[in-house]
Structures are given as structure tokens and as C-alpha cells.
Amino acid sequence: MSFVKVRAAHKYLLLFRNPVLTGCVLVFTLFWLYSGFATTNFFNWLLENLLTFPGLIAFGFFYSRYSLSDKSIVFVFLFLLLHLYGSQYTYQSNPVGHWLQEAFALPRNHYDRLVHFSFGLLMALPMYEICRYHLKHARWLPYLIPLELTLSMSVLFELVEWIFSTLFVQEKASVYLGMQGDIWDAQKDVALAFLGAAIAVFFIWFNIKGVNKSKI
Numbered sequence: 001m002s003f004v005k006v007r008a009a010h011k012y013l014l015l016f017r018n019p020v021l022t023g024c025v026l027v028f029t030l031f032w033l034y035s036g037f038a039t040t041n042f043f044n045w046l047l048e049n050l051l052t053f054p055g056l057i058a059f060g061f062f063y064s065r066y067s068l069s070d071k072s073i074v075f076v077f078l079f080l081l082l083h084l085y086g087s088q089y090t091y092q093s094n095p096v097g098h099w100l101q102e103a104f105a106l107p108r109n110h111y112d113r114l115v116h117f118s119f120g121l122l123m124a125l126p127m128y129e130i131c132r133y134h135l136k137h138a139r140w141l142p143y144l145i146p147l148e149l150t151l152s153m154s155v156l157f158e159l160v161e162w163i164f165s166t167l168f169v170q171e172k173a174s175v176y177l178g179m180q181g182d183i184w185d186a187q188k189d190v191a192l193a194f195l196g197a198a199i200a201v202f203f204i205w206f207n208i209k210g211v212n213k214s215k216i
Contacts (some may be wrong), residue, residue, distance in 0.1 A: 002108065004079055018021070018070070018073070020070040020073055020074065021070075021073050022065070024073055024074065024076075024077035025077075027077070027081070027082075027187030028077055028080060028081060031081060031084060031085075032049075032084060035084050035085070035087065035088040036049075037086045037089060039087070039089070040088070040089055040090065040093070041089075041090050042088065044090050045087045045088060048083070048087035049084070049087055050164075051157075051160065052080065052083065052084070054078070056080075060077055062126070062130060066127055066129065066130050066133050066158035067127055068130075069125075069129060070071055071125060072125050072126040075122040075123065075125055076122070076123065076125065076126055078122055079115075079118055079119060079122040079123060080116075082114070082118050083115055084116050086111055086112065086115050091109070091111055091112040091115070092109050092111075092112070093109070094109060094112075095097065096111055096114075097109035097110055097112075097114070100114075112185075112189065113188065113189065113192055116154065116189040116190075116192045116193045116196075117193065117196040118196060119150070119153075119154065119194040119196065120150045120154075120193040120194055120195065120196025120197030120198070120199075120200065121196035121197070121199060121200050122190070122196075122200070123146075123150065123197070124146045124147075124150065124196070124197045124201050124204065125200060125204060127146035127149050127150070128142055128143070128146050128201070128204055130147065131145045143156065143201050143204070143205055145200060146197055146200075146201055147197050147201060150193050150194055150196075150197035151190065151193070151194050151197075152192065154166035154189065154190040154193040155190055158186040158189065158190065162186075176191045186200075
């Protein structure tokens, strides 16, 4: 094995030296296996989770390159678990969504909306940390870019879902997309993701502003 390959292998082994990361990976793997066996719609589960693997690969790359904080690690895997739990039952038949629907007399199962909102809320901090690494002297760009990325990635996700449903589940596209009769479902999902990111970015800014004041 060449020296370059040894260094590369050592670099990726560092991923498991962090107990927080190791715990998150183990919990995710166990729940991923469980959800695959317990799913009520395996084909839908498979389609939903095809989008998970590129995300995990991207996370491994960014973590090894930028050493994301433990809080960012937990946020990333919490979002992945929320998505995985949604795919286990299909989003529109998720038990948590049904409970919320009955408890608050909602017109539909809103679990999919919860996950889209959580995407913006939970992924803003990892995005911020990566932007802060490259833009150490910029004042506002590290706060703006997570908002732009959340908006663009949410739109891209809706486009990918549309393509997947067109190619693989034409007759059950509404089930896969989780529209539940709402023609503006995609637009509302994108808006909720952006709202979640805006809330997260505000708290990041407020927290960092407080820390800077305490140093004065």
C-alpha cells in the first residue's frame, strides 16, 4: 500500500475516534436496518433511502475535511433519523403525523412538513461551520449562504422527487410525493425549510454575538 493510500485510510479512520460520531453512526445503522425490515412499503422505503446515501457520503467528506462540531454531527444524524422514520411508513401515513393531526385537528398528516422544516433548522449549523471555515473574515456571508443553500437544495430535492416519481412510481406518484391533495405541497415544503434555516441562522448569530460581547 502506498504512503498516499495509508494517509487516506488513516484520515477516514479518524471519523470513528469521536465518540459522538461513533454513537450517531451506530444508532443510525441499527435504525436503518430496523426500518428496512419493519417498513410498510419496501419499494417506497428503498426509493426514499436512495437519497440518503449521497448525503452520508457528503457528510463523511465534509467532516473529515472541516472537523464539524459535535453539535453539528448530532443535528445531521437527527435529521437523517427523522427522514428515515418518515420513509418507514411513507410520510403521509406516519404515526407521529397522525397523532399530531388528531391532537390539533389538522386537515392532513404534517409529518413531511415537519421534516422539511427540520432540514432547514438542523442543517444550517453544519453549513455555517463550513462557510465560516472558508470565510473567516467575512461578516455576513457565512449567515447568508446557509439560507441560499437551504433554498436551492430544497428545490433540487423537489425536482429529484418529481423525476423519481415520473420514472418509477407514476401510478402512485402522489403517495411517494406525499402531496395529500395539496397542489402547493412542494412550494410549502421549500418555504418551511427556508423558515427553519432562518430561525437557526438567527440563533447562531445571536449566540455568537453574545459570546463576542462577553469577551469585551
